[in-house]
Structures are given as structure tokens and as C-alpha cells.
Amino acid sequence: MKLLDERIWSLFKRHWRHTLTYWSVFFSFGLCIAFLGPTILDLRCQTQSTLQQITWVFFSQQFFLLVGSSVGGLFKKTLLSSLSALFSCTLIISLVFAIIPLCHHVVLLSIAMAIAGKAMGVIDTIANLQLVKLYQKDSAIFLQALHFFTGLGALVSPLVADPFLAEDSCVLGANWTTNSSSSSSSDLHHLRSSLAGHGAALQNISQYPLNTDGTVITRVSYAFWIMALINLPVPAAVLTLMYYERLLPCFSNSPRLLDKDSLASTSPAGDSGQGHGSVFGCYNPAKLRNRPPTFFLLHALGGAILFITDGIIGSYAGFVYTYAVSPPLLMAHKTAGYLDSIFWASITAGRLAFIYMSYRYTAPRLLTFSLVGVILVQCTLLIFYTSCVFLFIGTCVLGLCISSVFPSMLAYTEDLLDYKGCATTVLVTSASTGEMILQLLVGSVIHSKGSYSFLLCCTIASFIGFCLFLLLLYVQHIHRNRYTDSSKNMDMKEKPNPGGS
Incomplete structure (x- = not known):
């Protein structure tokens, strides 16, 4: 048992920079996958769209996450392409968080979520691929930790958003009265819980007519800007790993660390990984x-x-x-x-x-x-x-x-x-x-x-x-x-x- 402990610990010490980086990008993945359900009603107010229109944002994110997952393997032929893709995708997620408050039309919001969804899919494939490539027969332990960070990000995201969610209707129509406040608040809580599971319950929302015209009062923008800041250390971590591996342009003439300790050389069959792709x-x-x-x-x-x-x-x-x-x-x-x-x-x-x-x-x-x-x-x-x-x-x-x-x-x-x-x-x-x-x-x-x-x-x-x-x-x-x-x-x-x- 001690020998196994020492072997796995030795493997981790050898690859700890890569491992921690891949874990951090999955935190970014979890952060992005969980925020839409709790905030969707406030985003409906921001875009002044109907519930039927806003729930297409869920589909946009899920569909392009699938597209990103299917093409993510194209970026793993070299460590440079893998880390460059992870850096771009994690940075895109922060940028999407930052620009969501500026999307005042549901089409713009759907496009932003499509871009984020594709970035998430690429992250999902590359991080799993690279960890399997690093640890191979010992990868199960590290993959469990990788997916734990997804859950951690998914727990943080709603906690950040919760203080900024509207308690009552965030679009006040001209006929808004105090008596309608309590019923609207109850409906909003019911809808928010119904939509929390990635917008699955689309069939049951037509019975809740909510205002689309009126004064928009929502503070959800602050939640997205906070999440953008929380996510920024992740692309910074990927950039730091690229610096360590001498993959940045300033090291183009220097011998790279990956040349003397190639990840592909860890394969018992000498497989370079070229079989992987989209x-x-x-x-x-x-x-x-x-x-x-x-x-x-x-x-x-x-x-x-x-x-x-x-x-x-x-x-x-x-x-x-x-x-x-x-x-x-x-x-x-x-x-x-x-x-x-x-x-x-x-x-x-x-x-x-x-x-x-x-x-x-x-x-x-x-x-x-x-x-x-x-x-x-x-x-x-x-x-x-x-x-x-x-x-x-x-x-x-x-x-x-x-x-x-x-x-x-x-x-x-x-x-x-x-x-x-x-x-x-x-x-x-x-x-x-x-x-x-x-x-x-x-x-x-x-x-x-x-x-x-x-x-x-x-x-x-x-x-x-x-x-x-x-x-x-x-x-x-x-x-x-x-x-x-x-x-x-x-x-x-x-x-x-x-x-x-």
C-alpha cells in the first residue's frame, strides 16, 4: 500500500503544474454550466423577452457544448495547441460573463451563450484527454478530482448570483400594484426552481404570463461581473503553465521543456495521440x-x-x-x-x-x-x-x-x-x-x-x-x-x- 502511495504521489509531483491547471479549467467549466438556471428570469427581464423566447438560451448553450465536445479533440495533437485552446476558452468564458449584462436582446444573449457553450465543450474534452494522457492507468483518481472541481464551480456560481436576483417582478408594467407583489414573488420562486435544471421544464412555463414591457429593475449584472473576475485566475493559470513549458512566443528559439519530457512519451505503447481528433x-x-x-x-x-x-x-x-x-x-x-x-x-x-x-x-x-x-x-x-x-x-x-x-x-x-x-x-x-x-x-x-x-x-x-x-x-x-x-x-x-x- 505504501509503494502505491509513493508511486501516485511521485506521479502527481512530476505533473502537478499540468494537473492543477486542468483541475482549475474544470472549475471554470462548472462555474459556467450552473449560472444560467438561477439567473434566467432576470435575464428575461434584461432582454424584455417572453419565457418561451428566453428558454431557447438553454438550448443554445447545450447544443454548442455538444459541438465543442465533438471537435475538442482536434486541439490535442500538441501540448501547445491544447494549452492555447484552454487559454482561449477560459478567457472567452470570462469575457462572456462580462458582456452578458450588455446583451439587451435575446438573440444576442443566445449568441453569447453559444460561444460560451462551445468553449465549455472544448474544455470538457481537452482536460479529460490530457489527464488521461498524463496518468493513463492511474488516471481514475485524478479524473475523479477533475470532476469534483466541476461540482465545486457549479456550487459557487448560484451562491454568487443569489444576492443579486430579483425578489419580485423585475419588469414593472404600468398596471403594477402592491397586491400583485406577493403572487408575483411566489410565481417567480416557482419558475426559478423549475428552470434551475438547465431549463428542462419548458412545457410548464406558458401558464405564467410575466411583463415584457415596462421599467427593468435588476441587479444581476453585478453577479456576472463578479463571476468574470472569479474566473480570471483560470486563464492566468493556463498562461503560467505555457510560460513554464516555454510555449509562449518569447521562447520560440529556446529548447522547450516538453521536448525533453514529452507527454506522449508516457504512453506505454508509444502512441503520440494522433488517433484522437474530433x-x-x-x-x-x-x-x-x-x-x-x-x-x-x-x-x-x-x-x-x-x-x-x-x-x-x-x-x-x-x-x-x-x-x-x-x-x-x-x-x-x-x-x-x-x-x-x-x-x-x-x-x-x-x-x-x-x-x-x-x-x-x-x-x-x-x-x-x-x-x-x-x-x-x-x-x-x-x-x-x-x-x-x-x-x-x-x-x-x-x-x-x-x-x-x-x-x-x-x-x-x-x-x-x-x-x-x-x-x-x-x-x-x-x-x-x-x-x-x-x-x-x-x-x-x-x-x-x-x-x-x-x-x-x-x-x-x-x-x-x-x-x-x-x-x-x-x-x-x-x-x-x-x-x-x-x-x-x-x-x-x-x-x-x-x-x-
Whole structure:
């Protein structure tokens, strides 16, 4: 145990500058992903748009996050391109925070969020790729820490915004009266909680008519400027790492540190990482012609599992409030509003706990524990669907169980594929796609079948995810055997024939 401690600590000391930098950019990612839900109503006032119009801002951010994730691998061929992309993207996030208060039309706001979403997607792919490349078989621990920083940023963002959010309507029409204040405040609290889960509950907002014309009174601009300042040390950290690695123009004639200690040299197979790229250009037919079918199946199954589990996270965060305030629970709006915060806090705490768990246990064990735990929690929530107390307990346990699936699956799939394929790009893109698409599907089912179907959809998705994981274990067993055999055959073909032809 001591030897493992010393080895991992030695690895961290060797790469601590890179590691801390990648962790910090994921704090920036979390900061940006969580601010929109709490502030969306104030942004509606700022742009003087309807609720239906402003919720398209959510779609803009999510769609371009998916685009950024899919093309992020293009920037990882060299350390210079990776760090340059991270510096640009983290700086863009600060700039977007700064200019959001200047966007007084919903189209301008959507464009700003699209730019931020693409930057977030690139950050998501590159930071995961580079950490896997640095630590490889030991990457699970550091990936858990990476995703903990996402949760930390997601917790900080709403806390910064909260003091500046409007208590009542932030657009005062000519017929505004004191008597309408309390009802408007209640509606605003209900809407804010409904929209906290990345704007998933779009079907239920038309019943709340709010003013679009009148005097705008909102202080949310200060929240964005504060977040822009909080985020500025992140691009500064990336720039500092580039300075240390002598990647800045002023060092163009100097020998670079990465030349004498290339990150690519850490690969046991000597892979330079050129197989990684955008999700569309990942599979080069010339390079992958001799790969066994299981090679592609592992990519597909790993992506499908994260499609399901990240979709569950997005759906649960988006609709647990709607479920809680609907029959049979009929929970008070203010009380139900805490569910989303508890869910994200438990995910953050779970990722912190799994940093140690990843050191003690293998990725397959952690994934089995997590996916079985998710199923048990979902089934118990279905059984005790009338209990408000158990909904809070189940929300907390669900967050703890599902928190480690993404980093564990990423580390495990890359390990199965010997760090040669496009696993990280495919898995990150699949997770982003699942989070967006499953929310829309679950939202449509809830709208047509009722709020109880929310738990049923999440439970079915949990079973599908676990079945896919069992299939992944079976395929990896076949892949290990076939890949070893094919490698031996390739080695035999490459050896010169001493007897001639």
C-alpha cells in the first residue's frame, strides 16, 4: 500500500503544474454550466423577452457544448495547441460573463451563450484527454478530482448570483400594484426552481404570463461581473503553465521543456495521440483497418452508458422539482426548490469521496457499485413515491451513487483500449448528447403521461445502463483475447523472413 502511495504521489509531483491547471479549467467549466438556471428570469427581464423566447438560451448553450465536445479533440495533437485552446476558452468564458449584462436582446444573449457553450465543450474534452494522457492507468483518481472541481464551480456560481436576483417582478408594467407583489414573488420562486435544471421544464412555463414591457429593475449584472473576475485566475493559470513549458512566443528559439519530457512519451505503447481528433474524424480507416470489431464495440458501449447516466443526471436535475410540487407529493415550492441543490451537492461530495475510492478499488468494481446503487435508489423511489422525506434521502443517495460513473467509465474504457483510440472524445460527446436528448424525451413523457412517469423513465434508463455495462464487460473479455491474438499475428507479419521468398 505504501509503494502505491509513493508511486501516485511521485506521479502527481512530476505533473502537478499540468494537473492543477486542468483541475482549475474544470472549475471554470462548472462555474459556467450552473449560472444560467438561477439567473434566467432576470435575464428575461434584461432582454424584455417572453419565457418561451428566453428558454431557447438553454438550448443554445447545450447544443454548442455538444459541438465543442465533438471537435475538442482536434486541439490535442500538441501540448501547445491544447494549452492555447484552454487559454482561449477560459478567457472567452470570462469575457462572456462580462458582456452578458450588455446583451439587451435575446438573440444576442443566445449568441453569447453559444460561444460560451462551445468553449465549455472544448474544455470538457481537452482536460479529460490530457489527464488521461498524463496518468493513463492511474488516471481514475485524478479524473475523479477533475470532476469534483466541476461540482465545486457549479456550487459557487448560484451562491454568487443569489444576492443579486430579483425578489419580485423585475419588469414593472404600468398596471403594477402592491397586491400583485406577493403572487408575483411566489410565481417567480416557482419558475426559478423549475428552470434551475438547465431549463428542462419548458412545457410548464406558458401558464405564467410575466411583463415584457415596462421599467427593468435588476441587479444581476453585478453577479456576472463578479463571476468574470472569479474566473480570471483560470486563464492566468493556463498562461503560467505555457510560460513554464516555454510555449509562449518569447521562447520560440529556446529548447522547450516538453521536448525533453514529452507527454506522449508516457504512453506505454508509444502512441503520440494522433488517433484522437474530433468525434467525426476519429476513425481513420487506414489506421484502424486491422482493428477487431470489439474495438469499435467498446467505444460504442462506453459512449452509450454515459449517454444514459449523464441523461439521468440531466433529467433528474431538470424535473425533480416539477415532480415534487405535483400530485401526490404536492410539496411546498420553497421546500422543493432545495432538491436540485441537494442533488448537485451530493454529486460534488460523491466525487470527492470517490477520489479515495478510486485509489482503493478498480474501476469495474466502482462502476458496478455505482450502477447497482442507482437502480436500487430509483426502484425505492418508485415504491415510496408518496414520501417527501424519502425523496430528499433518495435524491442525496442517487447523487452519491451516480457521481463517479463518468470519470470511472472514462478511465476504464481508455484502459481497455490501451489509450490508442478516440475513447475520450467519443465518451465526452456521448455524455453531452445524452444530457441534452434524454431531458427532452423525459420532458415529453412527463407532459403527456404525468409527473409519476419521471421516476419510471429514470428507473428504466438505469436498468438499460446496467445491462449495457454487463455487455461491456463481456465484450472487453473477448477484446482482450482477440486483440492479443491480432497483435501477435501483426508482429509475425512484420518480422523479416530469413529464408527469403
